[in-house]
Amino acid sequence: MNRRDGPNGPEDKTRPPFLESDFWQRNQKFAGYLFLPALVFFAVFIGVMGNGSEEDCGARGRYGGSGMDWGTEEFNGKTYSLYAFEEEDFEIIRSSWVPDGTDTSCPSFSDWELKSASEFKIQIDVYGFGEMRETCLGGANKCDIAVRQGGQDWTAVHPGETSVVGAYFAYDDRGFFENGVLIVAVQEDRDFENLEIDVNLHYNNLLLTMSFFVVPVGWLAGFVWATRNQQVEFKTAMTSVMKPLLKFTLIGGAVFFIGMVIFINIFWEW
Numbered sequence: 001m002n003r004r005d006g007p008n009g010p011e012d013k014t015r016p017p018f019l020e021s022d023f024w025q026r027n028q029k030f031a032g033y034l035f036l037p038a039l040v041f042f043a044v045f046i047g048v049m050g051n052g053s054e055e056d057c058g059a060r061g062r063y064g065g066s067g068m069d070w071g072t073e074e075f076n077g078k079t080y081s082l083y084a085f086e087e088e089d090f091e092i093i094r095s096s097w098v099p100d101g102t103d104t105s106c107p108s109f110s111d112w113e114l115k116s117a118s119e120f121k122i123q124i125d126v127y128g129f130g131e132m133r134e135t136c137l138g139g140a141n142k143c144d145i146a147v148r149q150g151g152q153d154w155t156a157v158h159p160g161e162t163s164v165v166g167a168y169f170a171y172d173d174r175g176f177f178e179n180g181v182l183i184v185a186v187q188e189d190r191d192f193e194n195l196e197i198d199v200n201l202h203y204n205n206l207l208l209t210m211s212f213f214v215v216p217v218g219w220l221a222g223f224v225w226a227t228r229n230q231q232v233e234f235k236t237a238m239t240s241v242m243k244p245l246l247k248f249t250l251i252g253g254a255v256f257f258i259g260m261v262i263f264i265n266i267f268w269e270w
Contacts, residue, residue: 001225006170013076019084019229019231020172020214021202026045027236028231028233028234029171029233029234029236029237030237030238031234031237032226032233032235032237032240032241033235033237033238033240035234035237035241036215036236036238036241036242036245037220037221037241039214039215039219040215041210042214043214043215044211045193045226046210046211047216050088051269053193056092056196056197056198057090057092057093057106057196057197057199058090058091058093058195058197059085059086059089059090059194059195059196060196062105066165067088069082070082070083070096070183071080072188073149073150073185073187074101075149075154075165075168075197076165078203079187080167080168080185080186080187080188080189081186081187081188081192082183082184082185083180083183083185083186083192083195084181084182084183084184085181085183085184085195086167086179086181086182087105087106087110087179088105088178089220090105090106091104091105091106092104092105092106093196093205099155099214107109107191110179111173111179111180112142112155113199113201114139114141114171114180114199115139115141115173116136116139116201117139117140117200117201118138118200118201119135119137119143119198119199119200120135120136120139120140120143120197120198120199120200121133121134121135121136121137121198121199121200122134122136122157122169122182122196122197123194123196123197124166124184124192124194124195125192125193125194126166126167126170126186126187126191126192126193127190127191127192127193127194128190129159129164129167130159130166131191131194132157132158132166133141133157134155134157134158134169136155138264140171141153141173141174141203142180143155143171147164147168147204152170152183154168154169154170155169156167156168163267167184167185167186167187167192168184168185169182169183169185170182170183170185171183177235181199182195187207193244219242222234222238223230223235223238223239226238
């Protein structure tokens with residue numbers, strides 16, 4: 001009484017309803033073809049998320065008070081000029097000559113990188129104060145807050161080890177659908193000369209390890225699930241995609257191995 005015949009044989013009425021739906025019966029083969037590519041995409045995504053990086057970026061044309069002028073703000077009785085910087089205002093700082101046409105954009109300036117960074121470092125150069133640095137552990141939104149004002153959390157930057165405030169900065173994330181802006185506040189009677197940021201993303205060993213197991217474990221789980229639930233078309237489709245991938249992997253691995261052996265034998269005596 002708990003089973004009935006269906007297009008793929010006896011079916012259990014206690015199974016999830018979507019397995020019995022006409023939509024699934026029509027599209028399970030298509031879903032089987034997409035299953036492995038989806039696993040590969042997910043594995044790559046996890047690997048990218050677990051991959052650490054560090055970028056040192058400076059504001060383009062940064063000398064002479066660069067950045068969008070956002071008016072002024074008053075802190076502790078002093079008037080500060082506000083400068084706002086977006087992702088396109090930064091470029092990666094190189095220690096050597098960079099050929100024309102090289103992409104020097106700063107990919108680390110995004111909500112994900114700035115908020116998930118293990119360290120966010122900022123250097124603000126103001127005439128009369130020199131180079132002032134501040135390090136925030138845990139991302140740009142985890143900096144020590146000196147003042148909450150104008151809808152922003154402002155962090156004070158000090159010259160050296162003094163208690164003097166040389167500048168303020170805040171990160172406005174602008175919500176979910178767009179990257180934020182970095183706002184720097186400098187006393188209006190001082191020249192704002194330079195801005196640099198350093199975003200450090202540590203490697204996530206757990207995510208990197210998971211990325212290697214997503215495809216084989218996911219495919220095996222899908223195969224077992226399809227077998228137990230008698231999803232013949234889904235299983236056939238996912239298996240047909242796996243076979244050429246295995247052949248490609250084996251052939252590619254063999255070619256790479258043979259190439260490395262030849263390379264070593266040729267250049268070993270060098």
